[in-house]
Amino acid sequence: MRTSFTVTIASIVILILLTSMTLFTVDQREKAMVFRLGEITSIKTEPGLFWKLPLIENVMFFDARTHTVDTDEPERFLTSEKKNVLVDSFIKWRISDVKQYYISVGGDERRARDRLNKTVNDSLRAEFGKRTVYQVISGERDEIMELMREKVDVDARKIGVEVLDVRLKRVDLTTEISDAVYRRMEAERKRVANELRSTGFADSEKIRADADREREIIIAEAYRDAQQIKGEGDATAASIYATAFKKDPEFYSFYKSMGAYRETFNNKSDVLVVEPESPFFKHMRQT
Numbered sequence: 173m174r175t176s177f178t179v180t181i182a183s184i185v186i187l188i189l190l191t192s193m194t195l196f197t198v199d200q201r202e203k204a205m206v207f208r209l210g211e212i213t214s215i216k217t218e219p220g221l222f223w224k225l226p227l228i229e230n231v232m233f234f235d236a237r238t239h240t241v242d243t244d245e246p247e248r249f250l251t252s253e254k255k256n257v258l259v260d261s262f263i264k265w266r267i268s269d270v271k272q273y274y275i276s277v278g279g280d281e282r283r284a285r286d287r288l289n290k291t292v293n294d295s296l297r298a299e300f301g302k303r304t305v306y307q308v309i310s311g312e313r314d315e316i317m318e319l320m321r322e323k324v325d326v327d328a329r330k331i332g333v334e335v336l337d338v339r340l341k342r343v344d345l346t347t348e349i350s351d352a353v354y355r356r357m358e359a360e361r362k363r364v365a366n367e368l369r370s371t372g373f374a375d376s377e378k379i380r381a382d383a384d385r386e387r388e389i390i391i392a393e394a395y396r397d398a399q400q401i402k403g404e405g406d407a408t409a410a411s412i413y414a415t416a417f418k419k420d421p422e423f424y425s426f427y428k429s430m431g432a433y434r435e436t437f438n439n440k441s442d443v444l445v446v447e448p449e450s451p452f453f454k455h456m457r458q459t
Contacts, residue, residue, distance in 0.1 A: 196231050197221050203236045203270045215270050234279060238266045238336060241285050246342065247293060249300040251308060259296060260342040263288050265328060265335050273332030284333055291327045292338060295320050309343050316340065 197220070198204045204216040208229045216222055217236075224231060246258040265288060267273050277283040299316050300308055308316065317340055325335035 194223055194226050195221060196224060198233070201235065201237050203234045203267060205232045205234070205270055205274060206230075207232065212271060212274075217270070232274070232279060234267055234270055234273065235281070236267055238264055239281070239285075240264055241288050241292075243289070246344075247296070248346070249297055251300055251305050252302060253304055255305055256346045257300065257305060257308060258342070258344045258346060259300075259340060261292060261296070261338065261340050263292060263324065263335060264337040264339075265333050267332060268329070268334035269332035271332065272330075276331035284331060287331055288324065288328060288333070288335070291324050292320065295323045305345065309345075313340060313343065 196204070198216045198218070200219045202219075204222075205212060206214045206216070206222075206224055206229055208225070213229065241263040243260055243262065246260040248256050249259055251257060265284075273279065273284070277287065296316075299319060303312060303316075317338055320338040321335055324338055328335045
């Protein structure tokens, strides 16, 4: 009884071992390659459960998901103007041909990343060398990224890899060039400000001179008109006085004397020394 039970348990264990050695699974995130005595016999690109010969065949799995190659530090590239720019980029890629990927880099992801990085850097150096700073920073940035993706993908196919995207995260001037550009911009703005300031001063002086001239003209015209009106008033008054004198010379003389008395004795502190027989007191004596 005990012997039969032991045999049953041993059979089950052996069956489990054989099953584990003959079955393998591939999920949707993987691709698998089956080797028989070191030679590639089949490639599994679809998820599922598969058989293999125990002890004779072995399986290698590859990550089929999209990978990202991101630069640790920005790289320096020269533009057509011989100016350095700092470029920070990344690559999106995945395995397209498992067999070619294994033959080319031995299934080593690090080797594939190094190959892609080198290809991107060489392509960027060539593309940036044809363009100015303005073009690589803003003018033709999208065009550069598309050209890069196409060129890098062509080379990546040789190692069984498909490049999905190449992106330039950041393209900046180096510190030295940024400072030089800033100083040049500052000098240009100061020059424009000084030019506007001097132009404004000249305009203000012209406006001030025009205003002064207008003021002098207005004052002169006002004085002329005032003198004209005054002259007309004096003429009218003289005419009235003359008419009054003709009508009653004695009353006119009396009226003029009253005016003279009023002006003379207006201030009590005034002192007047005149002979009593002076014509000035004519009307006072008559009174």
